[in-house]
Amino acid sequence: MYGEVLGGLAEGLRRLGGAVTGGISKLGYASRFLFAVLWHSPQAFRRIQLTLREIYFAGVLSLVIILMSGMFVGMVLSLQGYETLKRYGADEQLGILVALALVRELGPVIAGLLFASRAGSAITAEIGLMKTTEQLAAMEMMAVDPLARVIAPRFWGGVISLPLLAALFSAFGIFGGYIVGVRLIGIDSGAFWGQMQAGVDFWPDVTNGIIKSVVFAVAVSLIAVFEGYDSKPTAEGVSTATTRTVVISSLAILALDFVMTVFMFRGAGT
Amino acid sequence: MPDAPSAVPHALQNQTGDRRGPAVELIDVSFAYDQRPVLRGITMRVPRGKIVAIMGGSGCGKTTILRLIGGQLKPRSGKVLVAGQSVPDLDADALYHLRRKFGMLFQFGALFTDMSVFENIAFPMREHTDLSEELIRDLVLIKLHAVGLRGAAGLMPAELSGGMARRVALARAIALDPMVVMYDEPFAGLDPISLGVVGQLIRKLNDALGITSVVVTHDVYESLKIVDYLCFVSEGRIVASGTADEVRASADSYVRQFVDGEPDGPVPFHYPAQPYAKELLTHVR
Numbered sequence: 001m002y003g004e005v006l007g008g009l010a011e012g013l014r015r016l017g018g019a020v021t022g023g024i025s026k027l028g029y030a031s032r033f034l035f036a037v038l039w040h041s042p043q044a045f046r047r048i049q050l051t052l053r054e055i056y057f058a059g060v061l062s063l064v065i066i067l068m069s070g071m072f073v074g075m076v077l078s079l080q081g082y083e084t085l086k087r088y089g090a091d092e093q094l095g096i097l098v099a100l101a102l103v104r105e106l107g108p109v110i111a112g113l114l115f116a117s118r119a120g121s122a123i124t125a126e127i128g129l130m131k132t133t134e135q136l137a138a139m140e141m142m143a144v145d146p147l148a149r150v151i152a153p154r155f156w157g158g159v160i161s162l163p164l165l166a167a168l169f170s171a172f173g174i175f176g177g178y179i180v181g182v183r184l185i186g187i188d189s190g191a192f193w194g195q196m197q198a199g200v201d202f203w204p205d206v207t208n209g210i211i212k213s214v215v216f217a218v219a220v221s222l223i224a225v226f227e228g229y230d231s232k233p234t235a236e237g238v239s240t241a242t243t244r245t246v247v248i249s250s251l252a253i254l255a256l257d258f259v260m261t262v263f264m265f266r267g268a269g270t
Numbered sequence: 271m272p273d274a275p276s277a278v279p280h281a282l283q284n285q286t287g288d289r290r291g292p293a294v295e296l297i298d299v300s301f302a303y304d305q306r307p308v309l310r311g312i313t314m315r316v317p318r319g320k321i322v323a324i325m326g327g328s329g330c331g332k333t334t335i336l337r338l339i340g341g342q343l344k345p346r347s348g349k350v351l352v353a354g355q356s357v358p359d360l361d362a363d364a365l366y367h368l369r370r371k372f373g374m375l376f377q378f379g380a381l382f383t384d385m386s387v388f389e390n391i392a393f394p395m396r397e398h399t400d401l402s403e404e405l406i407r408d409l410v411l412i413k414l415h416a417v418g419l420r421g422a423a424g425l426m427p428a429e430l431s432g433g434m435a436r437r438v439a440l441a442r443a444i445a446l447d448p449m450v451v452m453y454d455e456p457f458a459g460l461d462p463i464s465l466g467v468v469g470q471l472i473r474k475l476n477d478a479l480g481i482t483s484v485v486v487t488h489d490v491y492e493s494l495k496i497v498d499y500l501c502f503v504s505e506g507r508i509v510a511s512g513t514a515d516e517v518r519a520s521a522d523s524y525v526r527q528f529v530d531g532e533p534d535g536p537v538p539f540h541y542p543a544q545p546y547a548k549e550l551l552t553h554v555r
Contacts, residue, residue, distance in 0.1 A: 143372075
């Protein structure tokens with residue numbers, strides 16, 4: 001009886017230890033992978049059309065979902081915000097509420113989450129399938145480094161695309177807020193834009209939003225290319241890697257957002 | 271069965287008369303994936319200009335030999351030499367430089383699916399040369415003509431049959447006129463016509479371009495038609511080798527089982543297990 005309990009406990013500890021050391025090992029591998037990608041980046045930039053192509057696939061093709069989502073989020077924000085602000089007689093502050101919420105938080109975060117789902121998963125699946133079908137091995141055997149030819153352009157394509165998408169998300173969100181707040185609800189247009197101009201500063205509000213989106217872009221792009229490159233070369237392996245990209249990217253965005261918000265906006269406005 | 275003059279274990283002296291030495295040489299090579307031994311003391315040499323087939327059952331370590339030659343894996347012990355250079359000792363730059371002398375045909379072609387047939391074959395030329403686009407176009411068409419697919423230059427890989435994809439991959443493998451071409455299961459999954467076409471292409475291109483070819487396959491009949499020498503690998507060791515005629519005439523039990531496709535023999539039908547009756551009775555108890 002005791003033997004079984006001890007055996008089970010030992011097995012549990014072994015698994016826990018294995019999971020921890022495995023996680024640390026993978027983190028180390030991912031760090032080395034990031035350095036390798038950065039090391040090979042000059043080669044990728046020398047043939048800029050490779051990165052431009054990835055900006056098209058990751059960025060331009062994500063425009064529809066980003067713009068539509070931004071518009072709807074702004075509209076909902078405006079509706080909900082108006083209902084709350086009205087109670088305190090501050091409904092003309094709606095412009096500030098919508099703009100700050102989008103520029104500081106929702107723009108970078110939701111654009112990041114959508115980017116991870118739409119483009120991150122596609123990048124992982126593409127690289128994973130290239131690995132499964134031995135395209136990466138074929139490239140290596142042709143003396144072409146996949147890190148320079150395949151990975152680095154996709155990484156930088158994501159890093160460049162996401163901040164631009166986040167900016168567009170915020171812009172369309174504000175426009176959606178304007179449509180609902182001014183056109184539908186009837187808040188004064190001058191008050192909406194005037195309050196926004198007065199209450200939103202380029203520094204720290206817009207700048208910190210941009211910094212957040214750049215950090216999210218690096219995180220999501222790294223996770224996407226790493227999971228694809230590290231995936232098991234089977235159908236199940238690619239499927240698992242794609243799922244991991246979305247899950248890990250989403251959690252990373254939310255965790256990083258909290259940490260950055262603590263440092264960026266602690267005490268802001270007081 | 272006598273040792274063949276090349277592709278043979280233990281016959282390390284150069285018997286081809288080529289002063290440059292063998293194109294590929296493995297000396298007492300052992301390799302393991304983690305704790306699982308795959309190769310145990312493999313010694314073989316591939317003379318320049320010849321086609322050598324490495325044969326054996328699934329999972330016997332054939333493809334591992336190709337990966338060792340290509341520098342994708344490093345042996346636990348032993349030497350892997352290509353044109354006299356020790357592949358495991360090369361740094362990344364030197365290895366990539368050496369790989370420019372390689373061509374490799376992967377099992378299912380490994381064509382780049384986002385590129386057309388033309389772009390696939392132009393890929394290594396664009397990566398490694400400064401040739402003009404006009405010259406690259408001509409060279410690509412020459413390579414495609416050699417494999418009979420000049421008319422398919424504009425197709426995408428998804429539009430090709432298995433045999434066509436293999437031929438395009440072959441054209442890509444010889445795009446830079448390599449010294450050594452490695453073929454990983456070039457006949458797998460092909461219909462008889464495509465199989466014959468690919469087999470003949472391997473032979474003709476080898477002779478026309480003066481290539482050295484290493485073919486990993488388990489298609490014994492097709493191999494016997496085109497290769498100069500065969501090595502049989504089992505349980506990580508070379509268990510037999512010789513010319514095609516010697517293999518046909520061989521009385522070696524492993525070779526006979528492989529050539530005749532016998533289900534049982536030196537390679538047993540049953541995976542190792544405890545006695546049948548004992549296992550059944552254990553379950554009843």
